[in-house]
Amino acid sequence: MAVSIGFFFYLYSGENGILIPAVFEGALFLFIIFLNRQKKYEAASLGVLLAHCLCALYFAAILGKIINISLILVFIFGISFLVYRKRWQRITGIAAAIFTLIALEVNYYYNIVPPLQLAEEFQYLLRWVALPCFLLFDALVLGYFVQDIRENKILLNQVSMLIFKTSHEMRNNLASNTILIDLLNTEMKDNPEFEKLKPYVEQLSTINHSMRNIVNNVLNMGEIENGGPAEIHPETFELQSFIQNIIKIQQIKAESRNLPIQLTYDNSLPRYIESDPLQMNIAITNLISNAIKYGREGTPIQIRLHSIYNNSNNFIEISVANQCPDIPQEKIKLLFNKFMTAKHNKKIEGSGLGLYIVRNIMDQCEGSYHVTSENGLTTFTISFPLVAGQMPEESAPEQTSHQLAGLNLSFAEDDLMQNKLLGSLLQSFGCAITSSIDGRQLIDKLEANATLPDCIILDDSMQTMNGSATLQFLKADERFRHITVIMITGKSGPVEQWLNQGAQGVIRKPYDRATLLQQLSQHLHSQALA
Incomplete structure (x- = not known):
C-alpha cells in the first residue's frame, strides 16, 4: 500500500519527497515481514511501532493540514494494546504515540519543517485517498479486538465447562x-x-x-x-458445635505440625444463629487452614469468637491468629486479591484463592475482613451480622443405623464407584437396596416391581435422564408421587429448585455417613408421622 500509493502520487505530482519516503516505508514493512519469518517477533512488533511513528512524523510534516494524521496515532495506541503483551512494550508504544503527537503539534505551531507546496486539487485527492487508508488501519485494530473478545468468550465458556465437569468428577x-x-x-x-x-x-x-x-x-x-458471587442462604444452626466441628477436622493437620488449636468462645453469644453454614464453613476453614500452613511449628493457633456492637448493629467477630514472620505492609493490602499469598517459604503450597473467597463471602453477607501482622503475630479477622436463631421446636428423634433396618431404598447414580459405595453404605444401615445407573433405569425397575421403595435417592447429574427430570416424572405420576425423594448434588448453588419440584431433602457431595443417616432418619420419620 505504501509503495503503490506513493508511486501513484509521484506520477501525479512529480515530488520525490513523496516517492522516496513511500518506498522507504514499504522497505521497512518488508523488513518487518522478514523479522517475523526469522521468528524475531519482539523486534518485528517494535518495528511496526517505529515505522508508523517515523512515517507519521514525516508525512504530517510535509503534507501539513492536508491529511488527518491523528488517525494513525489512534492506530498506534490500538496496536500498543493489541500486539504487545509485556507491560514495558505497551508503555513504550503509548509513550511513542504521545511523543509523536507532541512532535506533530510542535511542528504545526512552529513550522519547523515546511510543508510541500501542492496544487489544491492534488491536496483534495491526497486527503481522500489517505483517509480511507487510515480508517482501514483503525478498523483492522477494532476488528482484531472484537475477534479477541469473541475468542476469549468462547475460551471462557470452554474453561467454565471444563471446571464444571472436572469439579463434578472430583x-x-x-x-x-x-x-x-x-x-x-x-x-x-x-x-x-x-x-x-x-x-x-x-x-x-x-x-x-x-x-x-x-x-x-x-x-x-x-x-x-462469571458475575455470580456466592449467594447466602441463611439457616439456623448451633454456633459452638459448628465451630468445634470445623476445628476437629483441622486438628489432625495442626497436630502434624505441633500447632495446638486454642478456642476462646464468648458465652454471651446466642446458642443458635441464622447464617449460611456452607459459606461460613468455607470462610472459617480457609482462615484456620492458612494459620496452620504458615504458623511457626510448635506455636499455638488462637481462635476467638465474640460479639461486637457497630453502627447500631450486632456482629459476630471471628479472629484466627498464628505466630509467623510478619507480612510486609505492601503485601497485606493485596492479600485478599486473587492468587495472592504471603509465602515466605517456597515449600509451602497454596493457590492464593482462599482469602479471595473469604473476601467475597464477607462482601455478600455485608460483613468485613482485615488482617494485622506485627511482632511475629498475624491475625485474620472476619465479622458478619449477628442474627440470633430460634431453637428448633421439634426435630426428628435421633436414630441409629439399626433403626433403618428393613427399609427398602432405591437409588440412581451414574458413577459406578459411587454407585457401589453408596449401596454398601445403605446396606450397612440394614436397608434393602435397588441400584440404577440413571433415572430411566430406575423408573423401569419401579414399574417392573410390585413393591415400591420407602425412599428414592437421586444424583442430580446423570447422562441419561438426570435427577431433575427423574424427580419431575416421579412427582407427576400418581403411582410414585408419595415416595420420599432425596437429591444428591455436587453443585454449590441453591437447593430450592429441587425442593420446589417435590424433593424432601438435598444432600451435597461429598457427604458422609452421618449426613446420609440424618437425612434418611428425618424424612422417613416425617413420612411415618404423616
Whole structure:
C-alpha cells in the first residue's frame, strides 16, 4: 500500500519527497515481514511501532493540514494494546504515540519543517485517498479486538465447562473417599483389632476435607468470575458445635505440625444463629487452614469468637491468629486479591484463592475482613451480622443405623464407584437396596416391581435422564408421587429448585455417613408421622 500509493502520487505530482519516503516505508514493512519469518517477533512488533511513528512524523510534516494524521496515532495506541503483551512494550508504544503527537503539534505551531507546496486539487485527492487508508488501519485494530473478545468468550465458556465437569468428577471421587472412610470407621468400631488403622484413617479424612475445600474454592471463584458471587442462604444452626466441628477436622493437620488449636468462645453469644453454614464453613476453614500452613511449628493457633456492637448493629467477630514472620505492609493490602499469598517459604503450597473467597463471602453477607501482622503475630479477622436463631421446636428423634433396618431404598447414580459405595453404605444401615445407573433405569425397575421403595435417592447429574427430570416424572405420576425423594448434588448453588419440584431433602457431595443417616432418619420419620 505504501509503495503503490506513493508511486501513484509521484506520477501525479512529480515530488520525490513523496516517492522516496513511500518506498522507504514499504522497505521497512518488508523488513518487518522478514523479522517475523526469522521468528524475531519482539523486534518485528517494535518495528511496526517505529515505522508508523517515523512515517507519521514525516508525512504530517510535509503534507501539513492536508491529511488527518491523528488517525494513525489512534492506530498506534490500538496496536500498543493489541500486539504487545509485556507491560514495558505497551508503555513504550503509548509513550511513542504521545511523543509523536507532541512532535506533530510542535511542528504545526512552529513550522519547523515546511510543508510541500501542492496544487489544491492534488491536496483534495491526497486527503481522500489517505483517509480511507487510515480508517482501514483503525478498523483492522477494532476488528482484531472484537475477534479477541469473541475468542476469549468462547475460551471462557470452554474453561467454565471444563471446571464444571472436572469439579463434578472430583466431588464424585471425594464422596467415594468419604464413604470409604465412614465404612472403615464402622469396621474399626465393630472390630477392635483394626484400631491400629485409626491414625491413618484420620489422616485420610483430613486430606479429604482439604481437597473438598480446594474444590469449593475453585467453584466459588468460577461463580464470582462469571458475575455470580456466592449467594447466602441463611439457616439456623448451633454456633459452638459448628465451630468445634470445623476445628476437629483441622486438628489432625495442626497436630502434624505441633500447632495446638486454642478456642476462646464468648458465652454471651446466642446458642443458635441464622447464617449460611456452607459459606461460613468455607470462610472459617480457609482462615484456620492458612494459620496452620504458615504458623511457626510448635506455636499455638488462637481462635476467638465474640460479639461486637457497630453502627447500631450486632456482629459476630471471628479472629484466627498464628505466630509467623510478619507480612510486609505492601503485601497485606493485596492479600485478599486473587492468587495472592504471603509465602515466605517456597515449600509451602497454596493457590492464593482462599482469602479471595473469604473476601467475597464477607462482601455478600455485608460483613468485613482485615488482617494485622506485627511482632511475629498475624491475625485474620472476619465479622458478619449477628442474627440470633430460634431453637428448633421439634426435630426428628435421633436414630441409629439399626433403626433403618428393613427399609427398602432405591437409588440412581451414574458413577459406578459411587454407585457401589453408596449401596454398601445403605446396606450397612440394614436397608434393602435397588441400584440404577440413571433415572430411566430406575423408573423401569419401579414399574417392573410390585413393591415400591420407602425412599428414592437421586444424583442430580446423570447422562441419561438426570435427577431433575427423574424427580419431575416421579412427582407427576400418581403411582410414585408419595415416595420420599432425596437429591444428591455436587453443585454449590441453591437447593430450592429441587425442593420446589417435590424433593424432601438435598444432600451435597461429598457427604458422609452421618449426613446420609440424618437425612434418611428425618424424612422417613416425617413420612411415618404423616
